[in-house]
Amino acid sequence: MQLPVYLDYAASTPVDPAVAALMNDCLGRRALAANPAALGHAAGRAAQALVEKARAQVAALVNAQPAEIIFTSGATESDNLAVIGTAQFRETRGRHLVTALTEHKAVIESCRHLAARGWRITWLRPDADGLIAPAAVEAALEPDTVLVSLMHVNNETGVILDVGAIGAICRRHDVLLHVDAAQSAGREVIDVRAQQIDLLSLSAHKLYGPKGVGALFIDQERVRRVAPLLFGGGQERGLRPGTVATHQVAGMGEAFRLAAERLPDEAQHVRALRDRLWAGLQQLPGILLNGHVGQRSGHILNVSVAGVEGESLFYSLGGLCVASGSACTSLSNEASPVLRALGRPVALAQSSIRFSFGRASTAAEIDFAVGCVVQAVAHLRSFSPVSVAGG
Numbered sequence: 001m002q003l004p005v006y007l008d009y010a011a012s013t014p015v016d017p018a019v020a021a022l023m024n025d026c027l028g029r030r031a032l033a034a035n036p037a038a039l040g041h042a043a044g045r046a047a048q049a050l051v052e053k054a055r056a057q058v059a060a061l062v063n064a065q066p067a068e069i070i071f072t073s074g075a076t077e078s079d080n081l082a083v084i085g086t087a088q089f090r091e092t093r094g095r096h097l098v099t100a101l102t103e104h105k106a107v108i109e110s111c112r113h114l115a116a117r118g119w120r121i122t123w124l125r126p127d128a129d130g131l132i133a134p135a136a137v138e139a140a141l142e143p144d145t146v147l148v149s150l151m152h153v154n155n156e157t158g159v160i161l162d163v164g165a166i167g168a169i170c171r172r173h174d175v176l177l178h179v180d181a182a183q184s185a186g187r188e189v190i191d192v193r194a195q196q197i198d199l200l201s202l203s204a205h206k207l208y209g210p211k212g213v214g215a216l217f218i219d220q221e222r223v224r225r226v227a228p229l230l231f232g233g234g235q236e237r238g239l240r241p242g243t244v245a246t247h248q249v250a251g252m253g254e255a256f257r258l259a260a261e262r263l264p265d266e267a268q269h270v271r272a273l274r275d276r277l278w279a280g281l282q283q284l285p286g287i288l289l290n291g292h293v294g295q296r297s298g299h300i301l302n303v304s305v306a307g308v309e310g311e312s313l314f315y316s317l318g319g320l321c322v323a324s325g326s327a328c329t330s331l332s333n334e335a336s337p338v339l340r341a342l343g344r345p346v347a348l349a350q351s352s353i354r355f356s357f358g359r360a361s362t363a364a365e366i367d368f369a370v371g372c373v374v375q376a377v378a379h380l381r382s383f384s385p386v387s388v389a390g391g
């Protein structure tokens with residue numbers, strides 16, 4: 001077992017060796033060095049063929065058409081383009097959006113950017129389990145609502161929203177639905193047609209692909225167009241100008257192809273690890289599960305530990321690469337806003353740990369992690385005057 005044990009797959013995943021090999025090949029072969037927009041010569045056409053192959057592979061994972069996939073620099077850019085681009089393009093129809101307090105910062109900050117420029121935003125608050133009922137989305141719609149933006153699988157808790165039911169509601173009210181699927185792609189089944197999703201954000205590095213590349217699905221018939229955020233050449237249907245990074249995009253395509261092939265096996269693998277982790281951690285008094293017990297994806301387990309100080313807990317887990325809800329470890333300097341939105345008090349939001357696992361994770365690593373946490377908590381509680389019940 002390699003130390004520290006990597007249990008932070010929700011933050012980023014290692015690049016699959018097959019993906020790395022393909023990317024290396026792209027970078028190393030002179031024949032593929034051309035600009036994929038240089039269709040006047042054979043080298044350009046070879047590069048373009050690789051890009052188009054990747055576009056089809058990405059589309060296939062979510063049941064989209066290849067022409068509906070725009071390559072971007074990652075899910076952050078896809079979220080920005082979906083939220084701001086749609087709002088700007090549909091401005092004359094209305095200036096109201098619906099989203100949630102538990103969204104990724106890429107959606108939250110895009111909405112705040114719009115709010116500062118006159119758009120109205122309804123911020124849905126999830127229930128204590130992190131769920132947002134489709135009926136709550138419907139109740140938030142107004143005559144001038146143009147977009148609902150909600151994530152499929154939450155990156156902190158792993159909770160799964162019923163995007164299909166939300167999609168049906170949005171269609172009924174003729175409102176567009178954007179879904180951030182950075183965590184769910186390759187882990188849960190996504191079908192943009194069956195789930196009636198109009199825009200979908202994807203990231204390569206959350207799914208064993210390279211960092212710095214992602215995609216946005218844009219439904220050809222329902223959306224047709226969004227306002228671009230960047231201006232330049234006409235690449236990616238003019239929505240995302242700039243030379244397409246052949247090796248990055250090819251790597252993403254291969255990663256998504258592998259993910260499609262392995263989805264059922266991998267879902268089962270991570271679910272078994274998660275259940276083993278939770279069974280092991282439950283021996284600790286004062287441990288709480290964050291997020292709905294049943295409606296969640298298998299690759300994330302988020303817990304809070306009552307009666308220990310979050311920062312001390314996090315720093316006593318040096319043998320593990322995990323994420324923490326404590327303010328000191330986040331860029332935002334506040335205790336996890338997602339757990340706060342679920343109604344967790346500051347102390348419990350601070351003492352949360354997010355474990356996330358994937359393809360290479362093993363039962364031995366999970367058992368090691370349980371041992372680390374049990375030992376750290378026992379040690380901290382041996383000095384701590386705070387009672388477990390006090391939280």
Ligand SMILES: *Cc1c(COP(=O)(O)O)cnc(C)c1O
Pocket residue numbers: 010011073074075076077079104106151153154155180181182183202203204205206212213214
């Ligand atoms: C990681 C993540 C993002 C950002 O993706 P990048 O490709 O790193 O920009 C957006 N949304 C969710 C839910 C994520 O987990």
